[in-house]
Each structure stands twice: as structure tokens, then as C-alpha cells.
Amino acid sequence: MPKMKPILTAERHPHAPTLVQLAAGGPPAEMIFGDWYPALRSARLRSGGAALAMLLGIPLLLGRKRSGALFAMRDLCPHRGIPLSVGWFDGDTLQCKYHGWRFEPCGGRCEEIPSLTEFDSLVPHKIYANSFPVVERDGYAWVYVPSAGAGRTPSSEPGQDLSLSALPPVPELPKFGPRFRSAHLQADLPCNVDHGIIGLMDPAHGPFVHRAWWWRSAESIHQKTKRFEPLEDSEHNGRNAGFRMSAHAPSSNSTPYKLLGKPVTTIDFRLPNRRYETIRAVNAKGRERWFTSLTTVTPVTPTSCRIDVVAAWNIAYHLPLVTPIVRYFGAKFVAQDQQTMVEQARGLRFNPGLMLIDDADLPAKWYFALKQRRLSGEGEHPLQGPVDLHWRS
Ligand code: FES
Numbered sequence: 232m233p234k235m236k237p238i239l240t241a242e243r244h245p246h247a248p249t250l251v252q253l254a255a256g257g258p259p260a261e262m263i264f265g266d267w268y269p270a271l272r273s274a275r276l277r278s279g280g281a282a283l284a285m286l287l288g289i290p291l292l293l294g295r296k297r298s299g300a301l302f303a304m305r306d307l308c309p310h311r312g313i314p315l316s317v318g319w320f321d322g323d324t325l326q327c328k329y330h331g332w333r334f335e336p337c338g339g340r341c342e343e344i345p346s347l348t349e350f351d352s353l354v355p356h357k358i359y360a361n362s363f364p365v366v367e368r369d370g371y372a373w374v375y376v377p378s379a380g381a382g383r384t385p386s387s388e389p390g391q392d393l394s395l396s397a398l399p400p401v402p403e404l405p406k407f408g409p410r411f412r413s414a415h416l417q418a419d420l421p422c423n424v425d426h427g428i429i430g431l432m433d434p435a436h437g438p439f440v441h442r443a444w445w446w447r448s449a450e451s452i453h454q455k456t457k458r459f460e461p462l463e464d465s466e467h468n469g470r471n472a473g474f475r476m477s478a479h480a481p482s483s484n485s486t487p488y489k490l491l492g493k494p495v496t497t498i499d500f501r502l503p504n505r506r507y508e509t510i511r512a513v514n515a516k517g518r519e520r521w522f523t524s525l526t527t528v529t530p531v532t533p534t535s536c537r538i539d540v541v542a543a544w545n546i547a548y549h550l551p552l553v554t555p556i557v558r559y560f561g562a563k564f565v566a567q568d569q570q571t572m573v574e575q576a577r578g579l580r581f582n583p584g585l586m587l588i589d590d591a592d593l594p595a596k597w598y599f600a601l602k603q604r605r606l607s608g609e610g611e612h613p614l615q616g617p618v619d620l621h622w623r624s
């Protein structure tokens with residue numbers, strides 16, 4: 232029998248808000264349940280280990296069984312509500328600190344209630360703690376967060392009959408070949424998920440927020456035209472609908488393009504919170520270079536969110552130095568956004584009226600319309616076909 236170990240040592244104070252979350256005091260956002268969200272980096276979950284996360288206001292205890300299976304439980308004992316994370320985990324079952332109820336964490340089934348005697352008729356197996364489907368992908372533990380009252384969702388335990396096929400597909404970073412490098416970034420944002428998302432798709436802040444010698448100056452501002460088209464996701468009833476910015480392929484035939492090929496960039500936004508960027512170039516020799524990223528803005532609570540970026544590329548695959556460079560500049564870039572949102576949160580605390588202008592804020596208007604459509608289950612896609620937007624940035 233493996234030894235029962237206390238679950239958390241470094242994180243004895245579960246769900247203590249981060250400094251950035253403490254700064255959040257603005258208006259709450261309505262959150263979209265019934266979809267997959269990245270809870271944390273799956274590398275943090277070693278065999279027999281566990282870690283805490285918060286998604287959509289739900290405290291979670293994630294972990295990895297000795298079998299390798301991930302689990303994600305609501306970090307509350309169904310008996311009297313103490314966090315399960317103050318109890319024990321032996322790599323197989325969780326035990327509550329208060330009265331020792333024991334749970335299989337993938338499905339949540341209660342395996343033992345130590346206080347029961349032969350005079351009791353209560354069957355522990357009929358009791359379930361709340362557990363959520365969890366899948367490891369692109370270095371994240373993705374958790375499916377059902378809407379309240381949706382009933383029990385399929386467990387992630389391999390070998391169980393319940394399957395994930397009833398759920399929407401787990402998001403995946405596109406990759407165009409087996410050999411690539413990758414990097415991850417994350418930042419807490421002290422604003423609600425709506426502000427995080429419209430900040431992500433906002434084209435006009437670049438010259439001001441991302442002003443840097445290595446990126447661009449405010450004087451480099453110039454007029455741009457970009458074509459957008461609707462993404463319907465009719466396969467899933469519009470659940471993950473969104474829109475695509477399809478870049479006009481550069482027309483010049485300059486030397487770098489002959490070496491690298493003409494890069495073609497597409498940027499997709501999909502509900503509830505996903506931005507996919509794909510850059511592909513085929514050079515004269517037919518060699519393909521690509522860079523992709525998936526950025527998500529996940530509600531941690533109704534008033535705070537977190538941005539996660541995972542990127543992969545095969546450009547300069549043989550130069551190991553590229554990875555720290557991408558990580559360094561990527562982190563600077565995200566830190567500029569984060570810093571701005573920390574400052575914006577100081578203003579949002581006073582709940583000011585806000586305005587969205589054409590054309591630079593039109594993608595933000597589409598986002599709100601799509602979100603409303605998903606929450607209400609009715610309405611049209613705000614984009615009826617391809618449109619060109621113009622702005623200076
Ligand atoms: S509160 Fe968990 S066993 Fe009683």
C-alpha cells in the first residue's frame with residue numbers, strides 16, 4: 232500500500248489570489264461554460280503529484296495518478312466542503328482531511344467512508360465528488376467546464392466506457408510537420424475575460440503599447456486594410472464560431488522572400504476565447520517554414536483572467552538559441568499588454584461607460600455579438616460574408 236502523502240507543500244494556501252488578481256476590481260463578465268479551458272501547464276503534474284488551479288470561479292485540484300491518468304476535481308469535499316487539497320493523495324486515491332472519505336479522483340467516485348458500520352445502509356460508491364474531464368495537449372491540462380446542472384460529464388479515466396466524444400473537440404495548436412520547437416507564456420490579467428479578449432484582438436494599440444526599438448515606433452503608424460471572413464463552425468451548431476483575418480499575401484518579390492518564401496498569415500478568433508495565428512512560407516526550393524501560436528484568455532474568476540500562449544515553429548529548427556530568443560521577446564510583448572491592463576483596471580474599477588469605434592473596434596463588436604449568440608442560442612453571425620476593414624496602426 233503506497234503511503235498517503237500530504238497533497239500540497241508549496242501551495243498550502245489554496246487559491247490565494249495573485250497580486251494581479253487582487254488588482255482586479257472592475258465589473259464582472261458573463262462566462263461561457265460548456266467548453267475546454269487550459270487549467271495549467273501539464274508539466275507541473277508529476278506522477279503522484281497535484282496542483283491547484285481556478286477556472287471560471289471554480290477551485291480545482293488537478294493531479295496525475297501513478298497510472299499516468301490526469302484528474303481534475305473540484306477542490307471541495309462533497310461531505311462538508313473542506314478543500315480536498317488539504318488532504319492526502321497516494322497516487323491512486325484522494326483522502327479528505329476531515330473525516331477521511333476516500334475518492335477515486337478521475338471519476339470522483341467515493342471509495343470509502345471510514346465512519347460507516349454494519350448498521351449503516353449508505354453505499355459509498357453511490358456518492359460522487361465533482362470531477363471534470365481533463366485532457367493533456369500542447370503542454371496544458373485542458374479541463375472541460377460544464378454548465379451548472381449539466382449532470383455528470385464523462386471522466387477522463389482510460390478504460391472507462393464514458394467517452395469524450397460527447398464533448399466538443401479539445402483545441403489544438405496547428406503543426407505542419409513532426410519536427411518543431413515550442414514555447415509557452417502566461418500572464419495574469421486583472422480585468423474580466425471580455426477586456427482580456429478584446430485587448431487581444433485590438434489592432435490599434437500596437438504602435439503605443441508595443442513601442443520598442445526591436446519592434447516598432449509610434450511614427451511607423453500607417454494605414455492598413457485587412458480582409459475578414461466569418462468562421463461558422465456549423466458542424467458544432469456554431470458553438471466555436473468566430474472570424475478569420477486573412478492577410479493579403481505580400482506582393483513584392485524581394486530577396487528575403489526568395490529565401491524564406493512569401494509568408495502567408497491567417498489569424499482566427501474562435502469562441503469562447505481562442506486566437507490562432509498561422510504563418511506559413513514556401514521558398515523557391517519548396518521547403519516549408521511555419522510558425523503557429525494559440526493564445527487563450529481564460530476567465531479565472533468573473534473579474535479576472537489569464538492569458539496563455541503556446542507557439543511552435545520549424546524556422547531555424549537547428550538553432551537552439553532561437554527558443555530562448557522567442558521566449559524573451561514573447562515575454563516582453565505579453566508583459567507590455569499585461570502592464571497596460573493593470574493600468575486599465577485602475578480605471579475600470581470606476582465602471583466607466585466605454586465606446587467601441589468602427590473599424591478598429593469592429594472585431595470586438597463581433598466578439599460580443601458572437602458571445603451573445605452562444606449564450607442565448609439564437610441570432611445570426613455578425614459577419615454575413617467577407618469584409619475589408621481599414622485602420623491606421
Ligand atoms: S468533509 Fe470531507 S470527509 Fe468530511
Ligand SMILES: [Fe+2]
Pocket residue numbers: 430436440441568
Ligand atoms: Fe498587445
